[in-house]
Amino acid sequence: MSSAAALEAEVNRLRLELQTLRATTASEPIEIGNYLLQRLKQLDVKQLFGVPGDFNLGFLDLVEADSAISWVGNCNELNSAYAADGYARVNETRIGAVLTTFVLFDWTFRALADSEDSFGVGELSAMNGIAGAFSEMVPVLHIVGVPSTAAQQAKTLLHHTLGNGRYDAYINAAENVTIAQGIILDAENAAATIDRVLTECMKKARPAYLTLPTNLVYAKIPSDRLKIPLSHAQAPNDPEIEKAALNEIVQLVDRASANDNIVILVDVCAVRHDARAEVNELVKKTGFPVYASPMGKTVVPEDFEGYGGIYVGSISDPVVKAKVESAELILSIGCVKSDFNTGNFTYSIPAGRTIEFHSDHTKIQHAVFPGIGMKALLPRLTALLEPYSASARKITLPAPFVATLPEDTTDTITQAWLWPRVSQFFRPKDVVVAETGTSNFGLIDVPFPADSIFVSQLLWGSIGWATGCTLGAAFAARERGLGRTILFTGDGSIQLTVQELSSMVRHGLTPIIFVLNNNGYEIERCIRGAEAKYNDIMDWEWTSLLKTLGDRDGTKSVSYRVETKAELSRLLDDEVFASAGKIQLVEIVMKMHDAPRALQVQTEMGNKENVYGY
Structure with missing residues (x-):
């Protein structure tokens, strides 16, 4: 501002x-x-x-x-x-x-x-x-x-x-x-x-x-x-303190740029505190390689040439992990250091090599500048750092952030295949909502197109949240002129809040709802009780839900059940389905005990720390 x-x-x-x-x-x-x-x-x-x-x-x-x-x-x-x-x-x-x-x-x-x-x-x-x-x-x-x-x-x-x-x-x-x-x-x-x-x-x-x-x-x-209008604007930064902070940052950037070893790490608070535009201007004009946390996914467009992927500590792709953790200077914007957002607190980016930008303060290595908010600071910093862009743009990413379908000759829908495949289905301006669990961990590993928005609740992690959230997200997407609203949720999660599908039908919203039917709470099975009955649920007639919950004559909705890769691919490639003219529910039949790579690593690390007993 x-x-x-x-x-x-x-x-x-x-x-x-x-x-x-x-x-x-x-x-x-x-x-x-x-x-x-x-x-x-x-x-x-x-x-x-x-x-x-x-x-x-x-x-x-x-x-x-x-x-x-x-x-x-x-x-x-x-x-x-x-x-x-x-x-x-x-x-x-x-x-x-x-x-x-x-x-x-x-x-x-x-x-x-x-x-x-x-x-x-x-x-x-x-x-x-x-x-x-x-x-x-x-x-x-x-x-x-x-x-x-x-x-x-x-x-x-x-x-x-x-x-x-x-x-x-x-x-x-x-x-x-x-x-x-x-x-x-x-x-x-x-x-x-x-x-x-x-x-x-x-x-x-x-x-x-x-x-x-x-x-x-x-x-x-x-x-x-x-x-008199109300405003969400923060109090102006103190000019003298801000100037001192900027001088400190530029000196650190100048030293690190000699080795072409600077990265930007973006997180969710950049969006929450209305600094998305300022962050993207910094990324665009400086050309420094940029990465995102899981909660910060889509803060920066993932088709940006300098975008390297998701950094989540030890859970990261090894190439991403090496690039971020070897950086001489990390510009960390709006970070939230929660367990799932940091790979169970395995971030390896010491304060001595980090500058943190927040809504109400800036932290330069070990020094804190209270009251110096990022929304006002970032545009001024961008102007000072733009001269470094020529050398920054010569830095090549170790590997582009792309989704590759695994070589698998079977027709079983697996987690390793599903997420790269659905990423090909996404379009610019899509709003993608992920339930905490397999959906969230699967989606962070694949790229999204330009101007899309990823919505997840990784910190609070309330089971069933995503279905209710999708109702509000679909209204907002319609008001903003965005693209489709797409929900990925599990068969266990949706049972908690399934009633809100009726509100979507009632108000003429047309989200696409993918229900992963893997016979229960897979994220819990990864944590404990892989064969325990407490992680089982009753299997529903998923393709009858929309009719039961409001679309009595079947004119407002369509439902599908897919059991093979070929069936799902045909559906995703169907233009009528992809156009999202009606509310649609897709039951994806999957195997129990199959989980995304990131979820398996996360729960394995968590299980080592959360040992039952003495």
């Missing part, structure tokens, strides 16, 4: 603070519920996910009357949180929004203690999805319809309670999985509360929590604040 844009965002923030201090009735009054909707529309939110309930129906009447925001009724609250997560991931610069019911807190004692008492059925169901969004830095607003302030003050024993007078369980839980909480108690502070929560949600790229009491949904408040 330019200095001017950052300055404008800061001015708007101060104007909002001034509005908070200065009460006004000069503007046209607006209902609190509509104020919230106006803010969501200003942030370009077009879908609201959730489940209707006792205490959010009044707000839903406002949503239904607003043509700019569509209500996406989900089958349960957990799925709605997953969908809002997927919507925000694919939209990248927008938040997701989910509505549930309800929470009740002790209004009487709120002024006396820094805590709130609460309970709620709907919000608790959604909390796993919200926690996953928090873990993976996805901005989702969780709106909770709550009883009237009078009922809260009286501490009425309403339905959905635990029945024991303990009302603090769920708000306490929400505080651990949201970056900001807004408890609306009166009309006077409602607008400021909404603005604060939304701003924190956007700036920190984390979920936020907002309550909306029934008696305040239609309460009128001034609309002045709506004239």
Whole structure:
């Protein structure tokens, strides 16, 4: 972001603070519920996910009357949180929004203690999805319809309670999985509360929590604040500190460039904090070889001539591992050092050879520069490093990142064959969603075409997440004019959230859903219990699901079952199938105990550390 844009965002923030201090009735009054909707529309939110309930129906009447925001009724609250997560991931610069019911807190004692008492059925169901969004830095607003302030003050024993007078369980839980909480108690502070929560949600790229009491949904408040836009921009970098950081970086680059031994390593936070464009400009103009972590897959186009593949510590392709770990200087952008993202913490890139760029700080070897964010820093760094591009472009990659079909004369669909084969099916601008497990580990080993988006939940790893996520991802892809939405999931994973296929049918979405039928939880079998019954599941009639879940007359969907390589290849090469004109489900029959290479290595390393017993 330019200095001017950052300055404008800061001015708007101060104007909002001034509005908070200065009460006004000069503007046209607006209902609190509509104020919230106006803010969501200003942030370009077009879908609201959730489940209707006792205490959010009044707000839903406002949503239904607003043509700019569509209500996406989900089958349960957990799925709605997953969908809002997927919507925000694919939209990248927008938040997701989910509505549930309800929470009740002790209004009487709120002024006396820094805590709130609460309970709620709907919000608790959604909390796993919200926690996953928090873990993976996805901005989702969780709106909770709550009883009237009078009922809260009286501490009425309403339905959905635990029945024991303990009302603090769920708000306490929400505080651990949201970056900001807004408890609306009166009309006077409602607008400021909404603005604060939304701003924190956007700036920190984390979920936020907002309550909306029934008696305040239609309460009128001034609309002045709506004239001042909210911004997710970080505070401007301090010019002098930034200059010092840039000087340090350029000196290190200058020394390392003498040996043509610099690489760029990109990760997911570059996207979460709206720095994708800045990262790609750096990569394009400097010409340094670039690699990605598993969570950072598709941050940089994988058809870029300087792109070398996925670096994931000891799990990496040996050629990739050698190139990254031998680099004299590594420019690491937006890194997340979790176990699955680092090959079970086997990154071999010492701090002494690394410069880390983050949203709110920069780390140069062992020195940390607080408050120096990458979005503003990277464009200035790119200009300083562009002169090194001539020599950088002479560096040849040890091996191009390509997918090669194995030489296998059998017709059995194997993991080693499946992922290179489906990579040939992908097109530019596709949105590919992978369930944690065999799908995720298989897909990281193959290249994607230009402008495609890879969506996975490698850190939180909630089983079944990908199906709910696909609903939100498909909405976002349609809004952005992207390509097809394609889901890869396992037969075990999809059973947890399969209901959301009905929402896809209902809203006319047309994802392609590949279900890997290998008779159970293969990732768990790799970890423990290869023959144990606890890793088995009931086999479903997969090709009947879409008809059962909404497409009764069979006009909106098509389902397939493929058991051989030849059958799957014919389907992938079929233009009608590839055009994704309808929602389609493909059951891929595979052998039990067959797993992708990366998953086998990951679980083997993990099993050595997680030994049961003493």
